[in-house]
Amino acid sequence: xxxxxxxxxxxxxxxxxxxxxxxxxxxxVVLSNNDGCVIARSTEAKQMGIGMGVPxxxxxxxxxxxxxxxxxxxxxxxxxxxxxxxxxxxGFVPKVEVYSIDxxxxxxxxxEENYNxxxxxxxxxxxxxxxxxxxxxxxxxxxxxLTKIALNEVKRLNIPTKVHQITSTKEIREALANTPVNDVxxxxxRLSEHLNRAKIFNALQLADTDPRxxxxxxxxxxxxxxxxxxxxxxxxxxxxxxxxxxIVVSRSFGARVADLKTLRPIVSNFAVRAAEKLRHEKQKCxxxxxxxxxxxxxxxxxxxxxxxTIELATPTNxxxxxxxxxxxxxxxxxxxxxxxxxxxILLSRFTSETSKQYSLFKDPxxxxxxxxxxxxxxxxxxxxxxxxxxxxxxxxxxPMKQNMTSPKYxxxxxxxxxxx
DNA sequence: TCTGGGGTCCTAGGACCC
DNA sequence: TCTGGGGTCCTAGGACCC
Numbered sequence: 001x002x003x004x005x006x007x008x009x010x011x012x013x014x015x016x017x018x019x020x021x022x023x024x025x026x027x028x029v030v031l032s033n034n035d036g037c038v039i040a041r042s043t044e045a046k047q048m049g050i051g052m053g054v055p056x057x058x059x060x061x062x063x064x065x066x067x068x069x070x071x072x073x074x075x076x077x078x079x080x081x082x083x084x085x086x087x088x089x090x091g092f093v094p095k096v097e098v099y100s101i102d103x104x105x106x107x108x109x110x111x112e113e114n115y116n117x118x119x120x121x122x123x124x125x126x127x128x129x130x131x132x133x134x135x136x137x138x139x140x141x142x143x144x145x146l147t148k149i150a151l152n153e154v155k156r157l158n159i160p161t162k163v164h165q166i167t168s169t170k171e172i173r174e175a176l177a178n179t180p181v182n183d184v185x186x187x188x189x190r191l192s193e194h195l196n197r198a199k200i201f202n203a204l205q206l207a208d209t210d211p212r213x214x215x216x217x218x219x220x221x222x223x224x225x226x227x228x229x230x231x232x233x234x235x236x237x238x239x240x241x242x243x244x245x246x247i248v249v250s251r252s253f254g255a256r257v258a259d260l261k262t263l264r265p266i267v268s269n270f271a272v273r274a275a276e277k278l279r280h281e282k283q284k285c286x287x288x289x290x291x292x293x294x295x296x297x298x299x300x301x302x303x304x305x306x307x308x309t310i311e312l313a314t315p316t317n318x319x320x321x322x323x324x325x326x327x328x329x330x331x332x333x334x335x336x337x338x339x340x341x342x343x344x345i346l347l348s349r350f351t352s353e354t355s356k357q358y359s360l361f362k363d364p365x366x367x368x369x370x371x372x373x374x375x376x377x378x379x380x381x382x383x384x385x386x387x388x389x390x391x392x393x394x395x396x397x398x399p400m401k402q403n404m405t406s407p408k409y410x411x412x413x414x415x416x417x418x419x420x
Numbered sequence: 421t422c423t424g425g426g427g428t429c430c431t432a433g434g435a436c437c438c
Numbered sequence: 439t440c441t442g443g444g445g446t447c448c449t450a451g452g453a454c455c456c
Contacts, residue, residue, distance in 0.1 A: 032424035039424065055423040073424085100427095100456045188454050221430065221454080248426050297423055344425090401422090 002117050002140050002167070003237065004106040005147035006089060006124070008082075009135040009162070011102035012040035015081050016071050018133040019409050019417045027068040031056050034254050034401045035072055044068075072405040080410045084132045092124055097237045105144060107237040121163040140165035141172070144235045145228035148185040149175050149203065169231075176204035176229060186225040191218070203229060243350065244281050249274040250344020254401035256295070257340045263292070264330065268391040270345040271326040275319040278347055279378060282354075284315035285347040288325035292333055295341035304340075306333025315351045318374055322347070323391055383412075 008014060012030040017023050027044035031037065037055045045068060050059055056070075064070070082101045090096045095107035108117055121138040128136050139150030146166065153175050154164045166172050182192035184203050198217075200206050207229035215223035224234040249270040257263050267290060278285060289309040294301065308329040312321065326345055380386045407415035 034424080035422085037423050053424080057422040060422090103456075186454065190453065219430070219453090244427085246427075250425065252424065254422095295423080342424095 001142050001233070002108040002112060002165075003142065003144055003147050004108055004117075004121060004138055004140045005099075005144070005151050006104050006106065006128075006136050006138050007151060008085060008102040009137055010040060010042050010046075011082075011134070012071075012073065012078055013042040013045070014134055015074075015078050016069075016406055017042075018081070020406075023069055027063070027066070028071065029056075029063065029068065030071045030073055031404070032073060034252055035404065036252065039073065070404055072402040074405050074408065076408050076411050077406065081132060081134060085128055085134050085136070088128050088131060089124065092127075095237050095239075098240050105147070105237050108140070118163060118165045121165070122161055125161075125163055135162070137162045138164070140167075142167070142231045143228040143233045144237075145185050145225055146172065146231065149179055149229075152179060152183060172231065173204060173207075176207055177202055179203035181206055184225060184229070186221065191222065194218070243283060243352075245350060246346060246348045247274050247277045247281070247285075248344060248346050249277070250291075250342065252342045253340070257343075258338065259336070260330075260334050263334060263340060263343065264327065265392055267326055267330050267343055267345065268323055268389065270343065271322050272319055272389060272392055274345050274347050275317060275322045275374075276378060276381070278317045278322075278350075279353075279374060281350075282352065283350040284317045284353055285322075285350055286312045286315045287347065287349040288312065288322055288329060289346040289348070290326055290329035290333065290343070291346070292330070292340050292343045294338050298339070298341075302338060304335055304338045306335070308333045315349075317353065318371075319377070319389060323389060327391070 010028075013028040016028055016030065025044065026042075027048055027050075028040075028042040029038045029045050029050060030040040032039045035056055037053050038050055038059070039053070041050050041052070045063070048063065048066060048068070050063060050068075060070075078101060086096070086098050086104055089104055089106060093106045093108065094110060097105040099105055108120070111117065111120060117140055121140055125136055125138055128134060137151055137154045139147040139152075139154060140163070141147045141150045149172075150164045150166045153159070153166070154162055156178060157164075166175050179202055180192075181187055181195050181200055181202055182189070184206065187195065187206075195201075195206065200209065206226060209226060211223045211226045211230075214226050227234050251266075251270070253266070257266070271288075287309055289307065291305065291307040293305040294303045296303070310325040310329045312325060316322065377387055407417070409415060409417050
């Protein structure tokens with residue numbers, strides 16, 4: 001019984017290399033929105049000591065001085081490359097769970113009879129590399145939590161094939177003994193503090209603790225983790241058909257915003273984007289929440305966080321309804337005198353697009369919804385925004401700073417790579 | 421000067437019901 | 439003086455993930 005976890009090596013940094021062979025051994029980092037902090041590093045950049053999530057301005061000078069290359073994030077491009085990788089995996093394995101933009105779980109149970117699983121992993125890795133240029137690593141083990149451990153072993157032992165399988169009790173226990181407890185999937189900062197206090201420092205010690213005791217002392221979530229570490233499968237490969245339960249659009253601003261006049265169109269932009277995502281999911285929402293907050297890093301200044309939820313009488317995915325709700329939520333939470341650094345909108349309480357539930361106080365025959373209208377808008381705006389709502393800020397996501405983005409090599413005609 | 425964005429699951433506690 | 443108990447549903451907040 002085997003599962004595999006495939007993860008793309010330094011994914012965003014690797015993407016930036018695909019059409020830039022000149023960057024093969026050059027240290028690369030990719031930055032978050034506003035070029036705020038480092039969200040991906042190539043192996044060379046990691047070796048230079050560039051940490052995950054560090055503010056760019058703190059490492060910028062040293063990194064560039066040593067010949068590093070920096071990119072703003074180009075999620076359109078990364079998303080397209082991710083789809084290509086996932087499509088290949090789905091072509092070879094009947095059950096694939098796309099877990100994140102750069103990771104997928106594979107169920108190999110049904111292949112075990114006819115294939116050598118380790119060899120199969122190596123084969124897939126070769127094909128993905130050849131067809132997309134993306135280097136992947138593969139961890140193979142009996143449970144999801146253990147595939148994460150196997151993958152860590154690829155890194156820790158620097159396994160040249162980048163594929164590692166742990167099956168026997170001996171292999172598993174050895175890998176666990178070499179894994180600090182905070183590297184276990186599902187154990188974050190808070191839990192590992194607690195576990196350390198209980199004299200549990202590595203994954204083997206955690207696995208050897210009675211799961212019932214863990215459930216009593218901690219939670220059912222950690223109990224599952226313990227069972228998974230012991231080889232008992234608690235988490236299945238899930239198909240990716242399960243509907244989303246919430247949609248969030250939020251951004252930090254490139255510059256602080258102190259007045260409602262500037263803030264309102266920004267929030268409207270978020271609302272428009274969120275409504276698009278909602279229609280794409282074929283869902284309707286009946287709750288719209290808006291939040292604004294100052295920067296927790298400028299602690300000498302007065303801080304404020306505002307959050308407000310608006311209930312909608314009838315579920316909707318019409319941008320106009322969501323815009324109205326967003327404005328209604330923003331008004332009471334905005335306070336003048338604060339420098340806001342971030343805002344966002346959250347849509348929740350979904351119902352499927354096709355089911356209709358009318359308000360008691362509304363005439364059910366009233367042709368209120370005009371879904372065709374939204375359909376046309378979506379078509380017009382599919383590749384680039386052509387049509388704006390009056391309350392939007394037409395200066396795209398402004399104010400946001402970003403100026404080191406690579407071309408959309410694979411999704412935009414005007415930015416295709418050119419071979420001379 | 422400059423610190424990401426988008427999700428999930430679980431739990432405790434309040435509201436409400438009979 | 440005396441003031442139930444058990445159940446469900448919902449929400450906010452915490453912890454985690456990439």
